[in-house]
Amino acid sequence: MSRQNNVLMVGLNRPKKRNAMPKSMMFELREIFSNIPDDVGAAVLYSTSEHFCSGLDLTQVKDQSVINCCKSASRFASETRAPSCNRSGVQEGATLRGGSDLIAPANRISCTGAIMEKKHLALALLVTFVWGINFPITKLGLDSMDPFVLTGIRFVLAAIPLVFFVRRPSVNFGYVAAYGLIFGIGMWGAINYGIAAGVAPGIASLIIQLSAFFTMFWGALLFRERMRPAQWIGAAVVLIGLAGIFLAQQGAHQVFGIALIVLSAVAWSIGNVIIKKSGVKEIFSFMVWASLFPPIPMLVGAWLVEGGQPFVTTWHNAGSVAVFSLVFQVYLATHFSYWGWNSLMKLYPVSTVAPLSLMIPVFGIVTSIALIGERVQPVEMVSIVVIIVGLAIGILRRGSAGGVARTVPLSASKI
Template sequence: MKKNDLFLALFITFVWGINFSFIKLGLQYIDPFILSGIRFLLCAFPFVFFIKKPDIKFKYIFSYGILFGVGLWGIVSLGIYFGISAGMASLILQMGVFFTVILASLLLNEHISFIKKIAFAIALLGLALIISVTDGSITIIGLILVLIGAISLSFTNIIIKVAGTKNLFSFMVWASLFSPIPLFILAYLTGGEIVFEQFIENLNPTGIFSIAFQVYPTTLLGYYIWNSLIHEYPISSVAPLGLLVPIFGIAGSHFIFNEQIGDMKLIASTIIIIALMINTFGEKIYIKYKKGV
């Protein structure tokens, strides 16, 4: 990978990591469903008027928009709102990698290797240790909500795989059309009209920055650059860099919100990251070892 492209990839993982902290900043002033709804409203408009609809079945665009906008980011934002720290949310969401492997096996008949099963078991151990953290950065409801987000993430990965679209920027813009209305409905059902009134009253530079950061560098620019790199280079060269997202997420939460990184949290985070590394590199290393033997 060229140095400039490597820098871009590292920059995007940094953006995706600290985005969790900027979501939390926005949640100090904005309802979680409204925050996510505005995010995807601005992802769709005005771009949808200038970008051609991707040439794939409508059901893929619609289902991705619901799962990505509502099931993933709407629910993850709600989880952060209910007390899970930005750093832990960025880490736990990586469980979506393992859920994707399981879904691919169930829906696409893809084989789950023994090494991937070992990686998943190790990740579950790390998740169990996270539950035992008592420094206030983990709440059970927040943990459950982020895990639901991770499951939604796995479904979006399957949709991308099945849809087979190559123009993922166009796909993201058009799919975002179907996220805002369900999110605004959820905001109304959970908070009533007052949450919309409070949004207007409480909107300030911090809230505007939170929304803008989620829309432009995180969603539109981030996915455009990342998917461009995947088209330019082998997936095996690009995808592993995603392992840096939770590292940047935890670091960002530490510096922005002074989230404490105690021994138990450090051990649990290390175990999950090791599991992700085994899932990503394990089979290749094993194959090289067998050839060497």
């Protein structure tokens, strides 16, 4: 523990245990926050290692029931409140499991950037690579398959046979159906049709990232979430880049395709709102069961628009490349990637994971050039850079407590 003028600095220093709290630490913290001097204007709780806190040290409470452990954690969190001063929780790293109880009493919480473990960073890069390369691989499948038929078959395989083995998510089933229709038809149906209409896969992988801004707008409109000035600036920059992409397109079909990709970004943002409203925890189960709903509308729609020709063409033309494209989309781009991404979102703050999504269009454009020979015009290249800059401005968030000095706390060093 240390003082910086009228600021009390309290640090956690059990790096080998990821700052898991034994009883001695809990008692000591309770004593500190119950006896803060009158001349202290603010108390800052921080970590001296890469992780903030992983909650209770379960090795010391193994003789207690789960219920008693939860009660002890909640009681400790409430007793660490310091009514006589500002309660500021400065999170210097990931908060794991019950560690969030430790900063819950704070009336101001700041995340200054969690440091990912190497294996988790590798997983994040692998997921973004899979999502990026999925766009040119989808294009390879569309070379021999109708976009509606491809989308329908993709979600049939995404749902069956897993739906017979994965328990239904414990949320209102209306959310599952709505998400399935929005995600399958509004997002991937539109993306596939847009690519089939002539939109370059690399460009599509970039435009779909606009969903981040649409999600922010929905949050402000529906959940009264406040948008930061940087997000408004980023959105304006992105719109300039998007206008350049539209101007660079040749022919009405490509312009229509770009409009569909933008529509798919809107659909993805609506899907994010549905997930938030549903409060679902079992994301993998949610994805599997939601995949039941897109196939019938997509396949029936293909039949009503073009009759049986798309099915006949798909049957005759689909070879090993098309099969590979489908397998990749179902098992890697859907099941594996959504599992990996949401696992990271549970371990780290959103501000740590979300910026890595900027790698998706980078991988998408590079792999599109390498795999299918995509050509990027000079106007498109400038627009791509402008959009990526705009996304970075809107998504990246600089920590507000980066200047906190890290002094080794005396009280924590005794533990």
